[in-house]
Amino acid sequence: MNVHIDDAKRILVANDRGGYTVPTDRLYPFQWNWDSAxxxxxxxxxxxxxGYRELERLVEGQWADGMIPHIVFHQPSDTYFxxxxxxxxxxxxxxxxxTQPPVFAIALRKVHEAAGPDADTRTLPLYEAALKWHRWWYxxxxxxxxxxxxxxxxxxxxxxNSPAWDIALARVPMTTDTPVLRKDxxxxxxxxxxxxxxYSRFIHLVDTYAACGWEPAKQWEKAPFKVAEIQTxxxxxxxxxxxxxxxxxxxxxxxxxxxxxxxxxTRQAMLAQWRPALSRFVSRDLVSxxxxxxxTQAGFIPLLSLDLEKSIVDALVDEMKAWSKGxxxxxxxxxxGIAGWEPKRYWRGPAWAIINWLLIDGLRxxxxxxxxxxxxxxxxxxxxxxxxxxxxxxxxxxxxxxLGFSWTAxxxxxxxxxxxxx
Ligand code: GLC
Numbered sequence: 001m002n003v004h005i006d007d008a009k010r011i012l013v014a015n016d017r018g019g020y021t022v023p024t025d026r027l028y029p030f031q032w033n034w035d036s037a038x039x040x041x042x043x044x045x046x047x048x049x050x051g052y053r054e055l056e057r058l059v060e061g062q063w064a065d066g067m068i069p070h071i072v073f074h075q076p077s078d079t080y081f082x083x084x085x086x087x088x089x090x091x092x093x094x095x096x097x098x099t100q101p102p103v104f105a106i107a108l109r110k111v112h113e114a115a116g117p118d119a120d121t122r123t124l125p126l127y128e129a130a131l132k133w134h135r136w137w138y139x140x141x142x143x144x145x146x147x148x149x150x151x152x153x154x155x156x157x158x159x160x161n162s163p164a165w166d167i168a169l170a171r172v173p174m175t176t177d178t179p180v181l182r183k184d185x186x187x188x189x190x191x192x193x194x195x196x197x198x199y200s201r202f203i204h205l206v207d208t209y210a211a212c213g214w215e216p217a218k219q220w221e222k223a224p225f226k227v228a229e230i231q232t233x234x235x236x237x238x239x240x241x242x243x244x245x246x247x248x249x250x251x252x253x254x255x256x257x258x259x260x261x262x263x264x265x266t267r268q269a270m271l272a273q274w275r276p277a278l279s280r281f282v283s284r285d286l287v288s289x290x291x292x293x294x295x296t297q298a299g300f301i302p303l304l305s306l307d308l309e310k311s312i313v314d315a316l317v318d319e320m321k322a323w324s325k326g327x328x329x330x331x332x333x334x335x336x337g338i339a340g341w342e343p344k345r346y347w348r349g350p351a352w353a354i355i356n357w358l359l360i361d362g363l364r365x366x367x368x369x370x371x372x373x374x375x376x377x378x379x380x381x382x383x384x385x386x387x388x389x390x391x392x393x394x395x396x397x398x399x400x401x402x403l404g405f406s407w408t409a410x411x412x413x414x415x416x417x418x419x420x421x422x
Contacts, residue, residue, distance in 0.1 A: 066136030234306075243259050
């Protein structure tokens with residue numbers, strides 16, 4: 001397939017629904033939180049104004065308590081389940097009731113730096129929204145100030161059906177008040193999607209939290225699923241670094257000190273999650289108190305926001321190489337060969353361009369431009385061979401899931417237009 005930057009730009013135009021970008025037509029017909037942040041970073045490369053717009057439209061969905069929801073239902077569509085009515089939230093425009101990885105402030109800094117002399121005025125309200133959201137993360141999702149933030153629903157991780165949730169999710173009943181009427185399997189092959197039993201549990205959690213009126217303290221108390229998650233926390237720390245930088249640029253010294261304190265706490269907490277025997281970082285299941293040892297990509301994402309000592313970086317890179325050996329496309333979201341490894345099923349094996357983007361940035365940060373470049377090439381080659389698929393089968397390289405996918409187009413732009421080549 002002959003893929004070009006202009007094709008990537010065309011995907012973002014085709015998925016524009018009025019200042020915001022849907023992940024893909026029909027399968028995901030609304031504005032998704034971290035998808036939009038990745039897309040905004042691509043816009044920062046050639047159209048800062050449109051990058052701001054993407055973030056501004058997302059913030060229309062921000063709740064009074066600071067939470068930025070994982071979906072903003074700007075206009076109705078009947079091609080997605082669970083739609084607005086299932087969530088029963090009370091914001092001025094319909095939204096879901098859970099959140100997603102906080103890539104927002106990382107994107108905001110990039111858009112800010114790409115913008116012209118009026119950047120401060122346009123950045124300020126978005127900066128304030130981001131700060132409010134970061135405060136929400138620390139108060140609502142880390143009430144005991146451990147430095148690690150917890151997820152109350154697997155969808156909040158962005159890695160919906162990852163094996164990382166298998167043990168914690170098995171405790172969640174499959175009973176639901178809401179009938180589960182899946183639409184996703186009408187758009188793409190069911191063998192590539194989460195299973196029906198996962199969906200029943202996902203909706204059980206939605207029903208449980210809706211019954212709490214989406215009130216954070218009540219949800220924390222009732223949550224049958226509560227995982228202090230390493231990937232989300234790593235992203236929060238990187239976003240926290242960028243937010244602290246913006247605070248200083250905008251002359252908000254007091255905010256900068258507050259954010260620096262969040263970052264310091266989280267940095268220490270993340271370092272304590274390193275497990276030398278696994279050569280990975282781990283999440284913690286807050287219901288059982290145990291480490292989440294399932295081998296997934298999440299364990300490597302701390303590269304993004306920690307400056308690690310060389311022995312740890314070497315161990316991480318060696319482990320990543322071992323997982324990638326013999327694959328057509330790196331990096332697999334689940335370790336190949338383990339029970340439960342499914343190279344075509346969503347987050348149980350496939351390679352995702354945006355995850356690679358985070359890993360590439362992390363490898364660069366930690367002085368491994370060689371490993372970063374290898375992964376960058378693998379990702380770009382996969383997209384050039386198959387187009388802007390949602391994700392890729394790492395064994396065959398086949399593009400899977402939804403097609404014409406916004407964040408794959410964004411990753412392609414970022415990995416070909418912005419990166420230093422070796
Ligand atoms: C799926 C993915 C999630 C993404 C959404 C829209 O739910 O797991 O990460 O944000 O689709 O692309």
